[in-house]
Amino acid sequence: MNNTLTNRRSFIKKMAALSAMTAAASLFPGILFAEEQIKGIPDGDLEWKKGPCRFCGVGCGILVGVENGKAVAVKGDPNSSVNKGLLCVKGYHQIMCIQASDRLKYALVKKNGKYVETPLDEALDLVAEKMKDTIEKHGKDSVAMYTSGQSTIPEGYVASKFMKGAIGTNNLDCNARLCMASAVTGFLTTFGADEPMGCYEDIDHADYFITWGNNMAEMHPVLFSRMLEQKNRRGAKIIDFATRTTRSSMASNKSILFEPQTDLAVANAICYEIIKNGWVNKKFVEEHVNFNKGLTNIGYGLEDKFSFKDKATKINFEEYKAFLADYTPEKVAKYSRVSVKDIKYLAAIYGDPNKKVVSYWCMGMNQHTRGTWINNLVYNIHLLTGKISQPGNGPFSLTGQPSACGTAREVGTFTHKLPKGVVTNKKHRELAAKIWKVPVDRIPSKPTYHATEMFRAVDRGDIKFIWTQVTNPLVSLPKTSRYRPAMEKESCFVVVSDVFPTPTSDVADVILPASWHIEKSGMYGNSERRTQQWDKMIEGPGETKPDAWMTIEVAKRMGYGDLFPYSEENHAEEIYNEYIQFHKGAKHGMAPLEVLKEQSGAIWPYVNGKSTQWRFNAEYDPACTNGKDFHFYGKKDGKAVIWQRPYEPAPEVPSAEYPFWLNTGRVIEHWHTGSMTRRIPVLHKAMPNAYLELHPEDAKTLGISNGENVKVTSKRGSCIMPASINERGLPTKGQVFAPFFDENLMINDVTIDAFCPISKEPDYKKCAVKVEKV
């Protein structure tokens, strides 16, 4: 072994040790190793470049070690206040997918049923020609783009400018509709302004963390380890309120299980108790809160072209109180399966004026046919008690994707959105037209298709051209049993930009080879309103290009070149500088590029050179101008809204024929549909395939043992997968759970495409299935 190789091996051994230490730190916060062991890795010729992690909405800061133009190592960024040097197993191994042997390096065009490698320029010509031709023949609303909460800010921005400003159609939506839309409508209806008011530093101050249907130990592992650290150090308490026992439940101080959908009733019962026991913060409520009720029996969106518009009616505190009489702990305990004692226990935590409480949630509350309502209801609890917008006190809606906030929500890659505001608002359209330098009439004032309806329109033949970027809808949509054949239809020309082949690229007419995360420059925005920037770190293989650049190239070919005057080398920065004009001002000002380059992210509103950590609180937020301690300036009168929202059942509940609830979700090892993480050998080996978790008693009744194949069937489709009993998670009796990362075991063939009528976000957590041994 020559000297270089020996050095190399010793370097890799240090890396391996460091990776184990990082993993150990997430299991045992505060764990220490002898000093001489952690002196760090020899730097060699490595250059460490900063950026955000590719994988989840926590937005950990990473440092990528680059040597001779290759990414060879990843470590947590100790300067990032998000993760303070820690990473989870996905974050640590992220760069290992880049070199996967089936990486998409060149454009592929389907010719006579076969994919033919094609020069990228030619493929982009074809995409532009098809798009133009389709518009000419069938109108602007016959073409669509479907992007992602993993698109960078510049990628989302040019997609919006291209579709809404150049072509003039609102046929743009994104996969964040499937994960975050209810959070958005929750924020807008209650506060008139999107995104959480607090920040991760809340973790260092809270006495209680109450997680609502949120398995943070697996989904937000670095934040969860920060919470565990506070539990161990200061005795902070974690209460897990969920429908299934998970790793998070096991690490919490208390686990409370509820019957699916009844979180609505329990939240109301908590408010009932708060009022009954005199725990209302009267001064706060009088000064800062209005009461509204909305429509009821609002449907589930199961039929094509479903439409619904909520109507708010003002009510008073007494009317709200009378409404809550239906939600006494005794009444709610009967159908929620949460004991009266536990409901009172939760209410007492929120009601205690001397305890600081943060509520965390993510998909459990958002992927819910009453997703907007349950978001409103948890805000009600915090508003009644005045526990909001202060360090350690507040409701905190977490995101799943790394830029669901930064791109999907802030840039606004939804059909109804613009980078600032909504298409239905004339002033917002005028601002967009001014910055984009397009005639205001070109931006249509009516939203068109949200995600589910967009794929229904493909199925009906109404959409004849669709371009997907950074997403894999044929694994992630609900009821893929309908949408896969829809996308295979001749009537729609499908363009897929991606890094690896997926079941979605399998049905594409053109596949465009996208740059991966660190092969391009960009910005992401995480769950705590933190914008993080990174510079291109390595060259991508073959003819790969950033998605933003491919959109620009197609726009140019369609005659919109003057709207996209950016340079290839520097387009991400040029686009960001244009974009931040939309958010100027104290309420949403974004940090300038120079700041983002220097530090590990900045939280908006970024005002007078400072991040605003707690919005709506005059002590921290310069946008508060009402002269009071709090100012909910998203609403015209500066007051937040407590919403009267009832419990309504799920659209499909277990029956004699389909006796189980099906719940779906993620596992720590895999990111979303697994297209990246399943190409990382360590992660793939740790979790090679999906499975169906059953309660041991249900398994016994059905004669099913661990590992045996079972068939899970709904009215929409079925899937055969191995049973998992007493392994990672434990569903309650009468419930089964399957992760959705495995494209070979497609649980979304089984799920239902019912959605929240207000947010249009589908419910992946509840439908009725039967389970049979095969």
Place this chain on the structure above:
Amino acid sequence: MPIKSYLAHPQEDKKQALFEALSKIEQCEVIPAKNEDLLIVVTDTNSQEEEDKLKKLMENIDSLKLLSMVSGFNTPKND
């Protein structure tokens, strides 16, 4: 030529015994945590077969409760 790292959880009160047993194995480097019942093991072997054998050997140590792999690198191929 695989290099792997593991988290080794000892049986109750057996951290020292596990440390000693693992340290005796030539291909293992062991880093004990100072304040938790946990050891980090980095293994360095010449082939996958050797690595598999080594893993079996480690798993047979009485004082070991659980061995979980954290990362694996195969050098110099993946360098």
